[in-house]
Amino acid sequence: xRAFLASTVAASALTLALxxxxxxxxxxxxxxxxxxxxxxxxDPDAKEGGAIVVTYKDDVSTLDPAIGYDWQNWSMIxxxxxxxxxxxxxxxxxxxxLAESYDISDxxxxxxxxxxxxxxxxxxxxxxxxxxxxxxxRVTNPKTQSPGAGxxxxxxxxxxxASGKADHLAGVEVVDPxxxxxxxxxxxxxxxxxxxxxxxxxxxxxxxxxxxxxxGHHPVGTGAFKLADWTIGQQLVFQKNADYWRDGVxxxxxxxxxxxxxxxxxxLRLQKGEVDIPGDGIPPAxxxxxxxxxxxxxxVVEGGQLQTGYITMNVTMPPxxxxxxxxxxxxxxNKDRIVQMINxxxxxxxxxxPPSMPGYDKSFEGYQYDPDKAKEMLADAGFADGFETELxxxxxxxxxxxxxxxxxxxxxxxxxxDIKALAQANVIAAGGAKDEAPMIWSGGMAxxxxxxxxxxxxxxxxxCAGATPGGWNWSWYCNEDLDKEAAKADSIVDPxxxxxxxxxxxxxxxxxxxxxxxxxxxxxxxxxxKSKRMGxxxxxxxxxxxxxxxxxxxxxxxxx
Amino acid sequence: xAAYLLRRLVQAVLIxxxxxxxxxxxxxxxxxxxxxxxxxxxxxxxxxxxxRHQLGLDQPFVVQYGRYLLGLVQGDLGRSYLQRTxxxxxxxxxxxxxxxxxxGAIVCELALGLTMGLVAxxxxxxxxxxxxxxxxxxxxxxxQFVVGLLLLYVFxxxxxxxxxxxYGSFSHLVLPSVxxxxxxxxxxxxxxxxxxxxxxxxxxxRTARAKGLxxxxxxxxxxxxxxxxxxxxxxxxxxGLFMSGIVVVESVFGWPGIGQLAWQAIQRVDIPIIxxxxxxxxxxxxxxxxxxxxxxxxxxxxxxxQ
Numbered sequence: 001x002r003a004f005l006a007s008t009v010a011a012s013a014l015t016l017a018l019x020x021x022x023x024x025x026x027x028x029x030x031x032x033x034x035x036x037x038x039x040x041x042x043d044p045d046a047k048e049g050g051a052i053v054v055t056y057k058d059d060v061s062t063l064d065p066a067i068g069y070d071w072q073n074w075s076m077i078x079x080x081x082x083x084x085x086x087x088x089x090x091x092x093x094x095x096x097x098l099a100e101s102y103d104i105s106d107x108x109x110x111x112x113x114x115x116x117x118x119x120x121x122x123x124x125x126x127x128x129x130x131x132x133x134x135x136x137x138r139v140t141n142p143k144t145q146s147p148g149a150g151x152x153x154x155x156x157x158x159x160x161x162a163s164g165k166a167d168h169l170a171g172v173e174v175v176d177p178x179x180x181x182x183x184x185x186x187x188x189x190x191x192x193x194x195x196x197x198x199x200x201x202x203x204x205x206x207x208x209x210x211x212x213x214x215x216g217h218h219p220v221g222t223g224a225f226k227l228a229d230w231t232i233g234q235q236l237v238f239q240k241n242a243d244y245w246r247d248g249v250x251x252x253x254x255x256x257x258x259x260x261x262x263x264x265x266x267x268l269r270l271q272k273g274e275v276d277i278p279g280d281g282i283p284p285a286x287x288x289x290x291x292x293x294x295x296x297x298x299x300v301v302e303g304g305q306l307q308t309g310y311i312t313m314n315v316t317m318p319p320x321x322x323x324x325x326x327x328x329x330x331x332x333x334n335k336d337r338i339v340q341m342i343n344x345x346x347x348x349x350x351x352x353x354p355p356s357m358p359g360y361d362k363s364f365e366g367y368q369y370d371p372d373k374a375k376e377m378l379a380d381a382g383f384a385d386g387f388e389t390e391l392x393x394x395x396x397x398x399x400x401x402x403x404x405x406x407x408x409x410x411x412x413x414x415x416x417x418d419i420k421a422l423a424q425a426n427v428i429a430a431g432g433a434k435d436e437a438p439m440i441w442s443g444g445m446a447x448x449x450x451x452x453x454x455x456x457x458x459x460x461x462x463x464c465a466g467a468t469p470g471g472w473n474w475s476w477y478c479n480e481d482l483d484k485e486a487a488k489a490d491s492i493v494d495p496x497x498x499x500x501x502x503x504x505x506x507x508x509x510x511x512x513x514x515x516x517x518x519x520x521x522x523x524x525x526x527x528x529x530k531s532k533r534m535g536x537x538x539x540x541x542x543x544x545x546x547x548x549x550x551x552x553x554x555x556x557x558x559x560x
Numbered sequence: 561x562a563a564y565l566l567r568r569l570v571q572a573v574l575i576x577x578x579x580x581x582x583x584x585x586x587x588x589x590x591x592x593x594x595x596x597x598x599x600x601x602x603x604x605x606x607x608x609x610x611x612r613h614q615l616g617l618d619q620p621f622v623v624q625y626g627r628y629l630l631g632l633v634q635g636d637l638g639r640s641y642l643q644r645t646x647x648x649x650x651x652x653x654x655x656x657x658x659x660x661x662x663x664g665a666i667v668c669e670l671a672l673g674l675t676m677g678l679v680a681x682x683x684x685x686x687x688x689x690x691x692x693x694x695x696x697x698x699x700x701x702x703x704q705f706v707v708g709l710l711l712l713y714v715f716x717x718x719x720x721x722x723x724x725x726x727y728g729s730f731s732h733l734v735l736p737s738v739x740x741x742x743x744x745x746x747x748x749x750x751x752x753x754x755x756x757x758x759x760x761x762x763x764x765x766r767t768a769r770a771k772g773l774x775x776x777x778x779x780x781x782x783x784x785x786x787x788x789x790x791x792x793x794x795x796x797x798x799x800g801l802f803m804s805g806i807v808v809v810e811s812v813f814g815w816p817g818i819g820q821l822a823w824q825a826i827q828r829v830d831i832p833i834i835x836x837x838x839x840x841x842x843x844x845x846x847x848x849x850x851x852x853x854x855x856x857x858x859x860x861x862x863x864x865x866q
Contacts, residue, residue, distance in 0.1 A: 058824050061643040113572055142610040147599055149607055215759060216644055232653040233816035234727060234782070261814040264709070265725040272724065279779075347635050425829050429593060470596060 040088050040095070042248050043536055043553070050556035051254035052276040052534070055266040059233060059259055062216030065201035066139040066146040071547070072279060074198065076257070079238065079250070079551045081201035081221035084113050084132070084180075085192050089546075089553045090539025092358070092452035094192050097471070098127065098222065108493025111195075115178040119245045121204045122226040129174040134183075134205045137168050151450070154188035156172035165505030185246055187491040189501055193451035196545075224250040224552040234259060238551070251536075251555035267529070271296075276556075278530040279548055284398060287343050290529070303542025304356035305526040306449035308349055308457070311406065311519040312393075312431070312475035314441045320389075320438055325379040326516040330367035331374035332413045333519050338405050342551030343396050346522035352457050352509050354523040356544065358498075359454030359505040364514060366520070375413045386414025392430050392437040394444035395421040402521075403441050440474050441521075452544055454505035458486050463513055477517035480509055533558045568853070572846045579842040580632065580835070585626050588829045593828045598641050610726070615641070626707035637839070638832035640825075647836035651818055655840070658817030661740065661810070662802050664733045666795060668741025669748055673691025674788065676745065677752020682779075682789075684757060692749065699746030704805055708739040709793055725814040736813040741807050748791060755787040762786075785787060789859040803841040 005280040056072040063073060065081045078086075098115035119127045139146045140161045152158055156171025165426035172184040184191065184240050194200060207220035219227055224246070228239040238255040257279075261269070267286055282290050282300070290296045313320040313329060320326055335348035343409060350366025353359055378386065391410075394404040403419045410417045416438065422430070424445060430437040449456040460466040466473030489504035512518075528541040528548055536554040543550040595612045612618045616627060631638055637647035673696075680692040713734060716724040722731050759765065760783055768778045806819030814820075818837050825833035857864060 058823070059643065061640075065642070067644060100688075142607065143614070145598055145611050145614065162610070162611070213639075213644055231649065231816075233657075233821065258814070260810075260816050260820055261725055262812060265712065265812070265814060269724045272717070272720075274724070424827070425590075425597070426598065427594075430594070455621070470593065470605070470608065525795075 043555070045535065046248075046251050046555045047535070047557060047559050048251050048554075048555070049253050050251075050559040051256065052281050052531075052554075052556060053256045053258060053274065054254060054277045055258045055261040055269070055275050056279040057260065057262055057266075060236060060257070063219040063227065064137075064150070064216030065198045065203065065219075065221070067216060068142050068198060069147045072257075072259075075546045075548060075551060076236070076238070076248075077198045077201065078223070078546050079218075079225045079255075080219050080223040080227060081198070081203070082119075082223055083196055083198070083200040083202065085196035085200075087196060087452075087545045089550050090537060090543050092356070092544050094196060097196070098132075099195075102192075104493055107489065108189070109184045111182045111184070111191060112175070112179045113182070113195075115180065117178055117243060119222050120243050121207070121222055122220045122241060123204060123207060123334065124206060126208070127202055127204070127222055128177040129180045130177070131202050132174045132180045133168075133174050133202055134244060135202045136172050136200070138208065139199050139204070141167065141170060146199060148197060151194045151197055151199055154184045154186055154191060154194075156183045156185045158185070172501065187493050189490045189493050190451070190453045190455050191493070193453050197451060225255065228254075246552075248550045252551070255551055270529060270531060273531065276534055277549060278529055279400070281548070282527055282529055284343070284345075287345065287527075291343075296529075299530055299532060301528045301530065301538045301541040302543075303526050303528075303539075304354065305524050306354050306357055306456075306544060307524045308352055308354050308447060309346070309521045309524065310349075310442050311521060313517060313519070314435075314438050314474070314476050315515075315517050316476045317435060317438045318379070319383060319387055322381050323375050323515060325383065328369065328374040328377040328381070328413060329410070329415070330516050330519050331370045332415075333406060333409045333521065334369050335521055336369070338402055339522050341401060341405055342522075345527065346524045347524050349520035351513055351520055352462065352518060353454055353505075354449075357449065357452060357454055357457070359502040359509070361506040361510060364506075364510060364513075366386070367516070371409070371412045378413055378415075383414070386416060388416045388418070389438045390420055391417040392420045392422065392427050392440040394424045394427050394441075396424075397446055399441060399443040402443055406441060428472075432470040432472070434469060434476060437474065442474075454502060454509075455486065455490055458505075458508065462517070475517035477512070477515065479511075482511055485511075565854075568850055572850065574847055576839065576842055580629070580839055581625065583677070583835055583838045584628060585621070585825030587834060588621050588624070589827075590829065594831055595642050597829055632839075637836040639829065640833050642828055642830050642832055642835070647832045650821060650833065651836055651840055654816055654818045654821050654833070657815060658806055658819060660733065661736055661806060661815055661817055662799075664737030665740035665744065665802060665805075666798070668737045669744030669798075670792070670795075672741060672745035673748025674752050674791070676749035677791075678756060678784070680749065680753045681756035681760065684753075689753075693753070696746040696749040698741045699749075701746075702742070704808045705812060706741055706742060707742055708809055711735050711739055712812070725812075726742055727814070727816050732813075736809050736815050739812070740802065740809050743805060744801065748794075751791050751794065752787065755791055759783050759787045793855050793859055795848070796848040796855070800845045803844060 026181050058072060060073050060076065061070060062068050063077055063080060065077045068074065068077045082098045084097060084099040085094055087093055090096050091415050098116055098119060100116045101114045103112045115129060121127055136152065138144055142151050142153050142159060142162060149162065157166060157169045157170050160166035161169055173181045175181050201221060208215045211218045217230060222245065224244045225238040225242055226241050227236065229237040236257040240250055240253045244250065263278060263280040263283040263285060265279065266275055267283060269275040270278055290300065315321055339346050339348055348503055351361060351364050391403055391406060393399050400419065400421045403421065407417050407419055411437055416453045427440060428445060431440050447457060447461055460472045461475060462473060463486065464478035464480060467476045467478045485504065486507050489501050489508065492501040530541055534554060535557040540550045540553050595615065595617060597609055599608045599611050616624060626637065639646055640650060642649060676696060678691050680689045683689045712724060712735060716722045722735050726732050752822055765778060765783055770780050807823050809815065810817045810819035811823055818840065821833060822837040825837065
């Protein structure tokens with residue numbers, strides 16, 4: 001969804017980290033050990049102080065954690081606010097944040113969070129359990145219109161709040177000022193991830209009430225930075241929160257976000273030393289030039305991304321209702337060529353999950369590129385002469401080019417596909433209508449995970465729940481048996497059984513691929529560019545959660 | 561005069577009403593669903609319907625449009641779906657930047673266009689004349705996106721004379737103004753040239769020359785004022801051109817005006833912003849035209865407003 005709002009950005013390919021993260025930690029034994037304990041070893045070379053300039057093309061719409069869901073405000077909100085949980089910087093590993101510790105009941109339905117004491121909001125007041133309850137009630141209240149409300153669906157009483165029957169979540173209980181007990185209506189293995197989402201950030205009720213709908217422009221949180229100044233449409237200034245509850249961070253005194261800058265302009269300014277991080281990444285047109293210049297390439301950090309680009313085939317529309325046809329299409333697409341076409345800014349995919357996601361099945365072979373066999377299968381399915389169909393695609397580069405490559409591959413096995421290049425919103429609308437789009441290339445709208453958990457790629461985009469009008473399951477694939485398996489996997493809450501659960505998810509996606517409603521095409525790699533003076537581990541610049549970078553932990557080397 | 565003004569104002573209101581109706585209808589029939597954009601992917605059907613209801617988007621077109629108009633006559637442009645701020649606040653924050661850019665562009669196009677046209681008229685038929693007219697043709701036809709990036713590359717990146725995009729000082733204003741002004745300069749140079757050529761043929765110029773006046777006096781006292789005024793009166797009509805130009809130019813230079821706002825809103829189906837910017841631009845165009853018509857009789861007393 002973030003990809004969807006930040007369309008062009010995601011299309012031009014950025015992001016996420018994970019691929020490199022575990023390896024990097026393994027090299028540093030001390031870090032590896034502490035990472036296992038869910039802790040983070042501060043960078044011994046880090047310097048305090050200094051200011052950086054970050055640019056973005058699009059406006060920052062809001063900094064309200066219950067609402068913000070854009071490319072640019074996602075990481076900003078993470079630096080202004082905190083939630084019960086967050087992640088070890090640069091990794092996908094959960095660690096407690098505003099909660100000092102937590103207990104999970106044996107049946108996996110009751111989560112008790114013990115809050116850290118002495119944590120203060122930017123307005124000076126101490127954060128308590130009441131604020132946690134208030135924040136959860138607020139984000140789920142339909143009046144807030146939060147795009148993230150649905151994530152809290154497993155909390156008991158959610159349906160009543162969502163339907164307007166209740167103002168408070170029955171399942172959230174303040175035990176004492178530093179203890180919150182959350183009861184779920186069903187075991188939910190992803191709940192700790194949910195409690196690390198921006199949407200779960202703790203906000204002070206008095207500030208929300210004071211500013212009302214404008215809270216998003218006057219954010220008050222507990223985060224590492226506070227908003228010092230915001231000139232709409234021009235710039236935002238973040239100032240270090242000197243009272244931040246985590247010791248030692250943030251390192252930077254100030255971050256200036258300059259808004260409205262085209263990525264190409266941002267890159268030129270970076271080359272002149274006026275910008276430290278071009279937030280929208282390297283523009284596709286300049287990618288080769290940057291990567292062929294050793295001096296510039298040295299300042300590019302590459303990482304994996306929790307993203308998959310795929311072709312959906314609408315299983316309710318003939319001839320894609322035939323599994324053999326869908327499998328044939330899977331074998332007809334030359335993914336290597338498509339990856340080359342986008343300057344190797346991605347790696348070919350063979351399953352829905354990206355490689356950096358837990359549950360990714362390394363041994364899975366998928367459908368190999370084999371046009372001859374594909375043709376045979378198509379003939380066996382009764383389409384020896386192929387057929388005509390339509391391929392919907394978003395109309396910004398590189399998507400139409402990718403669609404042309406797909407078109408050629410399809411033509412190779414006799415399928416004549418008409419390309420329908422439309423604005424993003426129109427493609428999404430077509431995908432959500434049952435009998436409209438036989439095939440869609442997901443580029444520019446592709447799924448970027450909201451949190452690093454395998455379940456995140458299923459429900460809305462492959463499960464029955466998403467196969468509704470206006471939904472995101474554009475292949476309209478609905479396999480109730482798999483839905484049951486998925487639910488079963490998500491009921492395994494015990495962290496000790498994580499591997500077992502990941503395995504179950506691997507199976508689910510394996511079975512999805514046997515039915516082949518998608519052609520997984522590639523996983524975008526993320527490329528972050530930084531100025532020479534930026535310091536800190538590479539992982540921080542391709543942080544899987546703080547996208548595009550982790551503002552709290554990066555530093556500049558030219559201070560003092 | 562008063563009756564004329566009144567009639568034109570009534571017309572203006574009708575035009576704005578028409579613009580609002582057409583824009584609203586176009587956005588209404590758009591297949592993209594703004595509620596989906598607000599609700600996000602994790603939203604249940606119920607949440608989506610809730611939001612739709614809260615925004616009144618479940619009402620029939622007539623009711624939605626009626627509500628919008630009702631707000632409009634009270635000066636309420638509505639609230640942005642995604643920015644969750646009043647549209648009037650967003651536009652007010654960005655309008656000064658656009659106006660400043662417009663002033664810069666007008667200065668540029670007049671200075672450039674009138675000079676080019678004047679020189680071309682005086683050197684009529686020479687290679688210089690032809691070169692200038694080819695230049696104006698290029699100026700009119702070149703996409704502003706390309707011109708902007710070209711200027712940016714040459715004067716900001718290579719020569720470092722100006723900052724690379726941004727807002728805040730006079731030097732920031734130069735390149736976007738020139739980019740926007742080049743288009744108008746093309747038109748003006750052609751108009752100026754033909755107006756000047758026309759005036760120079762008139763009897764009073766011949767008389768002035770015959771009186772033995774100096775060439776410069778003939779040109780600047782007698783010919784130029786007559787040629788230049790009708791051209792300047794066109795500025796009002798230019799505003800329409802500017803309004804389309806700023807969308808591109810503001811994006812290239814990171815200029816925080818309403819063009820950039822409109823562009824972002826269109827990409828995200830933020831209907832209240834699209835409506836607001838469209839109406840503000842329409843207002844500007846209508847006012848510009850009105851102004852152009854009102855100024856004309858002062859410039860050319862032969863024209864009477866009726």
